[in-house]
Amino acid sequence: MKSAALLVSLISSIAFVAAVPAQLVERNMFRGDAQAAAYFLTNQPTGNNIVVAALTSDGHVSYKHAMSTRGLGAHVTGSTAADPLMSQGAIQASVSGQILAAVNAGSSTVSLFSINPSDPTVIQQIGEPVSSEGEFPVAVTINKKGDQVCVLNAGQVNGVHCYTVDKTLGLIRQADTLRYLNVVRDPGPMTSAAHHIAFNDANDKLIVTVVGTPNYLAIWDVASNGTLSDNFTTVSPPSGGMNPFSLTPIPGKNAMVSADTAVGADVWDLSVLSAQSNQTAAGKSASVSIGGQMANCWSAYSQKTGNFYFIDAGASIVTEVNVDQNLKGTVVKQYPQGTGSTTLDAAVATVGNTDFLYVLAANKTSIDVVSLDGPGNGKNVGSYDFSAMVKAMGIPVNATWVQGMTTFSSA
Numbered sequence: 001m002k003s004a005a006l007l008v009s010l011i012s013s014i015a016f017v018a019a020v021p022a023q024l025v026e027r028n029m030f031r032g033d034a035q036a037a038a039y040f041l042t043n044q045p046t047g048n049n050i051v052v053a054a055l056t057s058d059g060h061v062s063y064k065h066a067m068s069t070r071g072l073g074a075h076v077t078g079s080t081a082a083d084p085l086m087s088q089g090a091i092q093a094s095v096s097g098q099i100l101a102a103v104n105a106g107s108s109t110v111s112l113f114s115i116n117p118s119d120p121t122v123i124q125q126i127g128e129p130v131s132s133e134g135e136f137p138v139a140v141t142i143n144k145k146g147d148q149v150c151v152l153n154a155g156q157v158n159g160v161h162c163y164t165v166d167k168t169l170g171l172i173r174q175a176d177t178l179r180y181l182n183v184v185r186d187p188g189p190m191t192s193a194a195h196h197i198a199f200n201d202a203n204d205k206l207i208v209t210v211v212g213t214p215n216y217l218a219i220w221d222v223a224s225n226g227t228l229s230d231n232f233t234t235v236s237p238p239s240g241g242m243n244p245f246s247l248t249p250i251p252g253k254n255a256m257v258s259a260d261t262a263v264g265a266d267v268w269d270l271s272v273l274s275a276q277s278n279q280t281a282a283g284k285s286a287s288v289s290i291g292g293q294m295a296n297c298w299s300a301y302s303q304k305t306g307n308f309y310f311i312d313a314g315a316s317i318v319t320e321v322n323v324d325q326n327l328k329g330t331v332v333k334q335y336p337q338g339t340g341s342t343t344l345d346a347a348v349a350t351v352g353n354t355d356f357l358y359v360l361a362a363n364k365t366s367i368d369v370v371s372l373d374g375p376g377n378g379k380n381v382g383s384y385d386f387s388a389m390v391k392a393m394g395i396p397v398n399a400t401w402v403q404g405m406t407t408f409s410s411a
């Protein structure tokens with residue numbers, strides 16, 4: 001009797017000892033593997049695929065699978081260099097909408113996926129890819145509510161178009177949102193007439209960086225029902241700026257930042273826009289000179305540090321910039337990613353309690369990870385090569401074709 005009771009108590013204590021760590025391990029693995037994901041495009045002309053990676057709270061990137069967009073990738077005509085779409089925003093996730101939208105530049109379509117919030121590496125295509133209503137779509141943006149997707153066409157037929165999101169049918173064309181830029185670019189259909197599309201923080205402006213001499217912003221008013229003004233106003237860069245490329249909204253302000261390949265970065269004060277067209281950036285707008293500037297094209301914002309991160313493809317450097325309440329930009333710190341990495345698109349995700357910056361290092365066929373441990377306190381924590389994973393899946397990938405970076409975090 002005594003020994004039986006001892007045995008029972010022994011067994012239950014063994015079971016207890018064994019069960020608790022197993023549960024903890026399982027929960028940690030679940031949290032680690034499925035709490036957040038990163039996505040980018042192979043953008044291959046024979047078939048575009050989304051590469052999906054799980055993000056763990058120690059900064060690791062673990063490649064899970066790739067999924068066809070059922071569209072085709074493309075490359076700007078006449079170039080064989082990396083950055084094939086010359087864009088930011090080729091793929092974009094929305095936490096509020098639990099969706100993922102991606103451009104197919106070679107078939108002039110947009111693909112939509114649902115994201116499973118309890119494991120964002122699980123995505124499922126919704127409906128068929130839809131026409132971008134133009135040529136050579138290079139970027140998409142999603143509104144804050146996650147129920148409207150707008151695409152930027154940068155080919156010979158260039159401009160913007162928006163869709164509402166139907167969770168079963170996919171992207172539904174939205175009336176009064178097809179707006180042409182009418183930028184004349186030559187030669188070839190795959191031109192680079194524009195680089196990025198984004199809403200301002202209030203979602204009452206839709207903004208595009210347009211290629212010109214110099215590049216300029218095209219800005220539409222967005223009505224509360226999501227329709228766009230007939231006409232757009234244009235704004236040329238602040239002094240020193242020349243080639244604004246990306247667009248990242250400044251939270252709480254009617255203002256944006258752009259990476260600019262002439263100077264490093266531009267800050268745009270949109271609170272001073274007038275009714276006239278062909279304006280010059282005014283108010284508190286100013287350019288920000290970034291040291292070692294070669295090709296700063298991409299930008300991202302971290303809520304945890306409150307700072308912006310600019311990515312230079314030529315110098316392969318990430319630069320952290322603070323923008324204060326008066327919209328004054330100051331370089332905080334730089335994070336070299338290794339000469340020749342060709343760092344392109346980047347996105348921030350909160351994993352665990354930390355913000356990480358995920359950078360598509362095209363020439364390394366890798367994602368570089370910078371842990372953003374506080375303002376001015378980033379650390380390079382790893383570089384994760386995806387070439388073995390895509391080869392194992394039998395999917396073609398090429399360093400000069402990959403594009404885009406976006407993240408989804410359930411945190």
Ligand SMILES: *[C@@H]1O[C@H](CO)[C@@H](O)[C@H](O)[C@H]1NC(C)=O
Pocket residue numbers: 080081398399400401
């Ligand atoms: C990658 O793409 C470039 C540009 O189109 C091409 O020149 C090169 O041969 C490709 N490399 C491979 C391994 O397919």
Ligand SMILES: *[C@@H]1O[C@H](CO)[C@@H](O)[C@H](O)[C@H]1NC(C)=O
Pocket residue numbers: 175176223224225226227
């Ligand atoms: C959307 O709102 C605008 C501006 O208020 C209005 O002119 C337009 O008719 C509305 N369109 C639809 C489809 O409701």
Ligand SMILES: *[C@@H]1O[C@H](CO)[C@@H](O)[C@H](O)[C@H]1NC(C)=O
Pocket residue numbers: 230231
């Ligand atoms: C749009 O621009 C055209 C041509 O400049 C002008 O005639 C028209 O009145 C403008 N429409 C609006 C709504 O401002």
Ligand SMILES: *[C@@H]1O[C@H](CO)[C@@H](O)[C@H](O)[C@H]1NC(C)=O
Pocket residue numbers: 212234277278
């Ligand atoms: C305004 O700028 C656009 C784009 O650069 C140009 O095509 C147009 O001629 C300009 N209009 C005026 C009135 O200067």
Ligand SMILES: *[C@@H]1O[C@H](CO)[C@@H](O)[C@H](O)[C@H]1NC(C)=O
Pocket residue numbers: 339340341342363
């Ligand atoms: C790409 O990386 C290789 C080394 O792996 C290097 O030789 C080459 O110069 C790099 N290309 C660019 C454009 O930096």
